Amino acid sequence: MPAQNFEASVLVNSQQAADIFLLTVYLPPQYDKPKAGQFYMLRAWRADEPPLLSRPISVHHYEEGTRALSFLYQVKGNGTQKLAALKQGDTVQLTGPAGNGFPIEGRHVAVVGGGIGTAPLFYLAEQLTAAGVQTECLLGFRDEPYRLAHFARGGRNVRVATDTGSYGHHGFVTELLEPAQYDVVYICGPEPMMRATAKKCLAAGVKCYVSMERKMACGLGACLGCTCKTEKGELVCICKEGPVFEGGVFFG
Amino acid sequence: MREVYSLADLHVTLCGVPLQSPVIAASGTFGFGQEFSRIVDMHWLGAISGKGLTLEGKAGNEGERLYETPAGLINSIGLQNPGVRHFIEQELPAMKRLGPAAMANLGGSTIDTYEEGARLLDATDVDLIELNISCPNVKAGGIAYGIRAESAKEVVSRVRACTKKPLVVKLSPNAENITEMALACEAAGADGLSLVNTFQAMAIDISTRRPVFQNVFAGLSGPAIRPIALRMVYQVCKAVHVPVVGLGGIATAEDALEFIMAGATAVQVGTASFANPHACEEVARGIAAWMDKNGVKTLDEIRGAAL
Numbered sequence A: 001m002p003a004q005n006f007e008a009s010v011l012v013n014s015q016q017a018a019d020i021f022l023l024t025v026y027l028p029p030q031y032d033k034p035k036a037g038q039f040y041m042l043r044a045w046r047a048d049e050p051p052l053l054s055r056p057i058s059v060h061h062y063e064e065g066t067r068a069l070s071f072l073y074q075v076k077g078n079g080t081q082k083l084a085a086l087k088q089g090d091t092v093q094l095t096g097p098a099g100n101g102f103p104i105e106g107r108h109v110a111v112v113g114g115g116i117g118t119a120p121l122f123y124l125a126e127q128l129t130a131a132g133v134q135t136e137c138l139l140g141f142r143d144e145p146y147r148l149a150h151f152a153r154g155g156r157n158v159r160v161a162t163d164t165g166s167y168g169h170h171g172f173v174t175e176l177l178e179p180a181q182y183d184v185v186y187i188c189g190p191e192p193m194m195r196a197t198a199k200k201c202l203a204a205g206v207k208c209y210v211s212m213e214r215k216m217a218c219g220l221g222a223c224l225g226c227t228c229k230t231e232k233g234e235l236v237c238i239c240k241e242g243p244v245f246e247g248g249v250f251f252g
Numbered sequence B: 001m002r003e004v005y006s007l008a009d010l011h012v013t014l015c016g017v018p019l020q021s022p023v024i025a026a027s028g029t030f031g032f033g034q035e036f037s038r039i040v041d042m043h044w045l046g047a048i049s050g051k052g053l054t055l056e057g058k059a060g061n062e063g064e065r066l067y068e069t070p071a072g073l074i075n076s077i078g079l080q081n082p083g084v085r086h087f088i089e090q091e092l093p094a095m096k097r098l099g100p101a102a103m104a105n106l107g108g109s110t111i112d113t114y115e116e117g118a119r120l121l122d123a124t125d126v127d128l129i130e131l132n133i134s135c136p137n138v139k140a141g142g143i144a145y146g147i148r149a150e151s152a153k154e155v156v157s158r159v160r161a162c163t164k165k166p167l168v169v170k171l172s173p174n175a176e177n178i179t180e181m182a183l184a185c186e187a188a189g190a191d192g193l194s195l196v197n198t199f200q201a202m203a204i205d206i207s208t209r210r211p212v213f214q215n216v217f218a219g220l221s222g223p224a225i226r227p228i229a230l231r232m233v234y235q236v237c238k239a240v241h242v243p244v245v246g247l248g249g250i251a252t253a254e255d256a257l258e259f260i261m262a263g264a265t266a267v268q269v270g271t272a273s274f275a276n277p278h279a280c281e282e283v284a285r286g287i288a289a290w291m292d293k294n295g296v297k298t299l300d301e302i303r304g305a306a307l
């Protein structure tokens, strides 16, 4: 289904770590509910204010009963600074849900996240658990971890790695992963982390999914600004055919 | 549906084609329309200009494709498209069903491929052909024909001979002389002109000390270019007799009205659809509201008022 565009009202916008915020909005009932791995283009500023483009942010959580839709984001520049300034009752423009989302597969799986790449994996973990899939969470952070209690909900096993060694394993999250234990591995993080993790899975013959990131103008498949070349040299539109792909498509 | 309480009549006729509104979605910013089908009320759109096509399709440019500037966007898409045949078979039927007139934006690398593309489109129910001789992102993707009036004249007259469809030639603001260019295209048989395409621009990444774009130069669009685009539309409207479609940075009804008062028959909205996916509809609604407020019943009353 093509995406919709609408205003949503802010329920809470709270700081989770030094530069990490959690924005929760109310999704009005007439709009489609999102799947894990889908994203919205967010805009908390007028059309004639900078930055020109809206910002793509993944669904961190969606709660069916309350229609509370959450986004976890890292403040990087102008756009995310403006998101961070949102207060309860403010409105934010959303375009979405966009993209394909993660397929819910496997019986014993791992979600592997690096930094803010953990954002879409929480809703995915909840969906996997709800589907009866045994899910472990391997989460990597530079220094300060966040949202660990949420990942641990429902008895999920959570293992953490930090670059600084301030918490959990001192090193890369990829080092915590033993792919052979799982039948599917879901990966989201910086591209080098996704490449290393996907290669490790593929070498062990384990199916994996990655969520790709590109600059986006429309998020709708209309501008072709987010086109990427696969290993085989095919062109894919990250915002529409992705952002989720089998690991081998880019890192085979 | 459109409100019935407005007295404003937004209908215009472009090169013989009746449009329900003077607002057209600009090529490359609106896909083939489907992507916006649940966002924009298509009753407010006069036409949709689809993604730029080439005969055989193109992969587009590698590397960075988008870069934001103050009130602007530099793009280096490079005419990525599925080809004219794919468009005709897979996209056009659904595009026609959306309601607005379907405009096929045709680029090319050689005159032969322009001609063959135009012949194929001629046999379809596409409503207008917009001949793109102005894409700055492909070396042989049209810009070559869009700089010098002599080269433009040749490609336009050869394509003209291949189709009876209304032919709108899209001009580049990078032309050596925009008025001469417009006159040359008119003389070569263009039924209408649209302008402007993007301005050749660039950006440098100071951390790598290299150009941001692999092609070095790319095309600037958005509000930053609007006053220059308006000046060019004004100059061209003064010079030619064929209808002109004005575009470049239009984001509001007021912006669009400036172009109409400069003589444009219709306008296109491009980059604004990224900042506000409702932009096309809001521009059209805003024009109707302005007309009601100012007692203007048809756009003929104000078209070219500033000339």
Ligand SMILES: Cc1cc2nc3c(=O)[nH]c(=O)nc-3n(C[C@H](O)[C@H](O)[C@H](O)COP(=O)(O)OP(=O)(O)OC[C@H]3O[C@@H](n4cnc5c(N)ncnc54)[C@H](O)[C@@H]3O)c2cc1C
Binding pocket: A039, A051, A055, A056, A057, A058, A059, A071, A072, A073, A074, A075, A076, A077, A078, A079, A080, A081, A116, A119, A120, A212, A213, A214, A215, A216, A243
């Ligand atoms: C499908 C998708 C889902 C995303 N989900 C999330 C999410 O859930 N949470 C989250 O925090 N972020 C997410 N992002 C990234 C987020 O969109 C960017 O961080 C944001 O656009 C930065 O905007 P800004 O104006 O704050 O920073 P800018 O001023 O635009 O940039 C600041 C710095 O970040 C870099 N940057 C900007 N955009 C990107 C990008 N798309 N990829 C890599 N580097 C970039 C710039 O080069 C610059 O160095 C997602 C991106 C995509 C494509």
Ligand SMILES: Cc1cc2nc3c(=O)[nH]c(=O)nc-3n(C[C@H](O)[C@H](O)[C@H](O)COP(=O)(O)O)c2cc1C
Binding pocket: A223, A225, B026, B027, B028, B029, B051, B052, B053, B073, B075, B077, B079, B105, B132, B135, B170, B196, B197, B198, B220, B221, B222, B223, B225, B247, B248, B249, B250, B268, B269, B270, B271, B272
């Ligand atoms: C991402 C993008 C892709 C574009 N692709 C095309 C194209 O394929 N063919 C074309 O004639 N113009 C193309 N254009 C140019 C626009 O149609 C328009 O002429 C230009 O952007 C100026 O208008 P604007 O400021 O309203 O966007 C493209 C522009 C953008 C931003």
Ligand code: FES
Binding pocket: A215, A216, A217, A218, A219, A220, A221, A222, A223, A224, A225, A226, A227, A237, A238, A239, A240
């Ligand atoms: S961001 Fe426009 S096509 Fe993907």
